[in-house]
Amino acid sequence: MTSPGRPGRSVESPALPCPPGARSLLVCIDYEGRWGMPFGAPYDLEASTERILAALARHGVAATFFMVGELATEHPELTRAISSAGHEIALHGWRHERLDRLSTRELVSFGERLAYATAAIETITGTRPAGFRAPYLLAPRFFDAELYALLAGHGFRWASNQEIRHVVELFRPDRLRTGRPWQYLRSHPGLMRGAGARALLLALNANIHGPTSLRREGAKARWLLSGYPPFYRDALLEIPLYSPLDCDLLKFPAPSASSPEPLLDFARFALESCLTCARDLSMLTFHDWIIAGANRLDLLDEVLSFVSQVKLQPVTVEMWWSRLAQRRQQTPGQVDLNR
Numbered sequence: 001m002t003s004p005g006r007p008g009r010s011v012e013s014p015a016l017p018c019p020p021g022a023r024s025l026l027v028c029i030d031y032e033g034r035w036g037m038p039f040g041a042p043y044d045l046e047a048s049t050e051r052i053l054a055a056l057a058r059h060g061v062a063a064t065f066f067m068v069g070e071l072a073t074e075h076p077e078l079t080r081a082i083s084s085a086g087h088e089i090a091l092h093g094w095r096h097e098r099l100d101r102l103s104t105r106e107l108v109s110f111g112e113r114l115a116y117a118t119a120a121i122e123t124i125t126g127t128r129p130a131g132f133r134a135p136y137l138l139a140p141r142f143f144d145a146e147l148y149a150l151l152a153g154h155g156f157r158w159a160s161n162q163e164i165r166h167v168v169e170l171f172r173p174d175r176l177r178t179g180r181p182w183q184y185l186r187s188h189p190g191l192m193r194g195a196g197a198r199a200l201l202l203a204l205n206a207n208i209h210g211p212t213s214l215r216r217e218g219a220k221a222r223w224l225l226s227g228y229p230p231f232y233r234d235a236l237l238e239i240p241l242y243s244p245l246d247c248d249l250l251k252f253p254a255p256s257a258s259s260p261e262p263l264l265d266f267a268r269f270a271l272e273s274c275l276t277c278a279r280d281l282s283m284l285t286f287h288d289w290i291i292a293g294a295n296r297l298d299l300l301d302e303v304l305s306f307v308s309q310v311k312l313q314p315v316t317v318e319m320w321w322s323r324l325a326q327r328r329q330q331t332p333g334q335v336d337l338n339r
């Protein structure tokens with residue numbers, strides 16, 4: 001039975017939707033090349049794609065690629081290669097445009113491009129994209145009713161915009177001036193689970209604590225220590241986007257610029273601590289132009305090795321959803337998460 005939830009309202013499910021005995025991990029690549037880079041810089045999209053696909057293959061990981069529509073249609077060979085390697089393709093805008101400020105006329109025009117991109121991807125890969133992540137996540141609200149209605153009208157079944165932040169992000173070396181407090185955290189992981197951590201979360205969620213750079217005006221990001229299950233928002237299933245993203249940890253390096261070792265150390269620590277406390281469904285998100293550049297691909301390799309050490313099972317959204325439906329003997333797309 002379908003449980004579409006109430007318009008614009010988050011419906012938390014107390015039961016974490018995951019097959020028993022397996023904790024699922026969604027490995028996501030925001031695949032956007034020069035369309036999403038916040039600066040102009042030389043970038044070899046083909047070489048980066050090859051490096052990312054090889055890393056995923058080394059670890060037997062099926063990922064979800066959120067592709068910029070124009071990129072997918074301009075580079076059908078890359079779209080085909082990603083799909084042929086067993087990865088899921090979802091969409092990430094047409095030209096990596098902001099979608100939360102469109103007029104009704106602009107929204108109609110965006111809908112036409114969306115239809116063109118989905119049809120092109122279906123022609124190239126044989127599969128129609130069912131998922132969508134908006135560039136910039138529709139922040140600060142992480143939701144737009146008109147856009148969600150448009151997506152549902154074009155046959156999309158899920159979205160991934162609601163940002164969930166982890167407290168570990170606060171410990172980025174350049175955010176705190178007291179050395180490397182995350183190393184203390186590493187030896188005292190209980191600190192992130194006690195009453196102090198809960199008090200910190202309350203303050204963060206009330207938007208009254210934390211570095212200014214993380215306190216966005218009216219932001220509806222949620223701070224949590226572990227999981228937050230998917231929920232229906234209007235007609236789409238919202239798969240929360242779990243931070244930290246690679247850009248939260250490594251900032252915005254040019255593809256050819258190496259990242260400093262202390263930042264890479266911290267990124268490894270932050271991602272591994274999020275994976276350690278992951279509940280039944282968690283997520284990693286990387287940007288192609290960040291993670292495949294300079295000295296950062298090793299980080300992807302190391303984190304994917306860690307995934308198997310902590311026995312997380314990498315799946316695409318489609319795989320996760322159909323397994324859930326199978327387990328509950330329901331039809332994919334009509335799974336009642338509240339049952």
Ligand SMILES: [Zn+2]
Pocket residue numbers: 030032036092096135136
């Ligand atoms: Zn993006």
